[in-house]
Amino acid sequence: MSESPRVYAVVSRFFDLSAHEIHALLKLRADVFVTEQGWAHTDIEDVDIDGSSRHLLLHDLTQRPMPLLGAARVIDAEVDGRGVAKLGRICLAPASRGRGVSTALLEAAVAMARETFPGRDIVLDAQEPLVEFYSGHGFEPYGEPFTLGPVERQPMVLAI
Amino acid sequence: MRITAGPLRDLTPLQVHQLYKLRVDVFVHEQQCPYAEIDDTDARDTTVHICAWSPEGELLGTARMFPVGEERQFGRFCLAPAARGTGLARTIMERALELGADRPLVLDAQAPLVDYYAGYGFRPAGELFDDEGLPHQPMRREKG
Numbered sequence: 001m002s003e004s005p006r007v008y009a010v011v012s013r014f015f016d017l018s019a020h021e022i023h024a025l026l027k028l029r030a031d032v033f034v035t036e037q038g039w040a041h042t043d044i045e046d047v048d049i050d051g052s053s054r055h056l057l058l059h060d061l062t063q064r065p066m067p068l069l070g071a072a073r074v075i076d077a078e079v080d081g082r083g084v085a086k087l088g089r090i091c092l093a094p095a096s097r098g099r100g101v102s103t104a105l106l107e108a109a110v111a112m113a114r115e116t117f118p119g120r121d122i123v124l125d126a127q128e129p130l131v132e133f134y135s136g137h138g139f140e141p142y143g144e145p146f147t148l149g150p151v152e153r154q155p156m157v158l159a160i
Numbered sequence: 161m162r163i164t165a166g167p168l169r170d171l172t173p174l175q176v177h178q179l180y181k182l183r184v185d186v187f188v189h190e191q192q193c194p195y196a197e198i199d200d201t202d203a204r205d206t207t208v209h210i211c212a213w214s215p216e217g218e219l220l221g222t223a224r225m226f227p228v229g230e231e232r233q234f235g236r237f238c239l240a241p242a243a244r245g246t247g248l249a250r251t252i253m254e255r256a257l258e259l260g261a262d263r264p265l266v267l268d269a270q271a272p273l274v275d276y277y278a279g280y281g282f283r284p285a286g287e288l289f290d291d292e293g294l295p296h297q298p299m300r301r302e303k304g
Contacts, residue, residue, distance in 0.1 A: 015173045020203055022176045023168060027198040030184060040194040044181040049174060 004099055005060035005069060009108035011115070012057070014049045024068045025057060032091040039149040043089075052076045054116045058105050060096070069096040072109040074116050077123065079157075085117035087124040106137055110158065121160055125153040161220065161248070163255055165210045168203050178219040179209060186238040195292045201226055210255055212248055221248050225260050231300075232260045234267040253280055257301075264303050271295040 017025065026044055033043050047053055053075045059066040070092040077086035087109050092101060113122045123142075126134045131141065131154050139156040146153055168176065180198055188197050201207055207226040214220055220243035224236045234256055239248055257265070257280065269277050271288065274297050282299035289296055 014177065017173055019169045019171050019173065019176050022173055022180075023198070023203045026176075026180045027200075027202075030180075030188075030198045031196060034184070034188055034194045035196045038194045040188050040192045042181075042185050042189045044177065044184050049177050 005096065005101060006062050007069060007101060007104045007108075008059045008061045008066070009104075009112075010057045010059065011054050011108075011112045013051065014053065014055060015051075017055065017057075021057065025055060025071055028068055028071055028093055029089055029091060031093075033089070033149075036094075037150050041149055047075050048073070050075065052116075054112055056105075056109055056112050058101070058108060067093070067095070069093055069101050070105040072105065072112070074109070074113045076117065079121070079123055083117070083120055084157075085113040085120045085122045087113055087122060090124070102133065103137075106134075110137070119160060122158040124156055126156050128152040128154060131156070161215070161251075162213045163210065163251065164213065165208050165255065165259055167205045167207060168209060169205065171209070171211075174217075175211070175219070179211060179222055182219050182222060182240055183236055183238060187236070191294070193292045193294065208259060210252055210259070212243070212252055221252050223252050223256055225256060225265075227263070228266070230263060231266050232263045234260065234265050237267075257281075261304055265301045267299050268296040269299050271297055274299070 029043055033039060053073060056072040057068055058070040060069050072090040073088050075086050075088065077084050090105065090109060092105060110122060124134065124139065128151055134156050139158045141154050142157050143155040171179065184197050188194060204226065207224055210223045212220045219240060221239040222236065223234060225232050225234050237252065267277065267282065268291065274284065277299050280301065282301045284297055285300035286298040
């Protein structure tokens, strides 16, 4: 096991990322959600480039060039007619799993959601094996589970 | 219609989004093939992304070329649904042949497209192989 990474979180609009940062971000997402999960879906969406969306890129400061450890996205969404901050595309590179990065990733993602959409509840659709992980960080299930792609998902909310 | 050809770093954030979105929409979603569509080759400075843009800035089609040994590999050739049947494929292919004329060009043709590439001077080179469930034929075109 290599030493623990020192994480550095960058939050950005899509348009403020460089071509190489976008490459790393979209490649990580495709590697995880398409290839690893065997899900042939349209992973790259127009909402990625929406001016209100923000992307989190979690880097490792102990290495050069700084590898991308994980990523997440927050978008403007509605639940029952109320504006919410919706987190999604939360993923960790295989090499950064089991090294204590997941908590740093989620905390940075929640901070990003709070800053981008102040005063709103934060929601996400948890992949079923991760419901407990999100529960441990204050998220609570709401609504019915549903299946999207290869896994069942549980809507969860972190109330303001 | 405008054609650009260059490394990834020359593209704007929106253009990278359009490029990767079109390829993932076509090769992953439309062809229902969950493979590693975006790879390290994309980000290399020696990789040329050929892109055809509409006057409004929509990406109509793309292909990429990169050096491998003494040859140049051609691939990731796809058109947006709205641009199919418009003759754009020929425009992109001709630009690729022009840009890649200094080396032999190789490609892995999806089997139904072997005759299509033969029309541009590519000849089968090696055995048919299976890539993620789709049969592919290696093909080669001598330089010039």
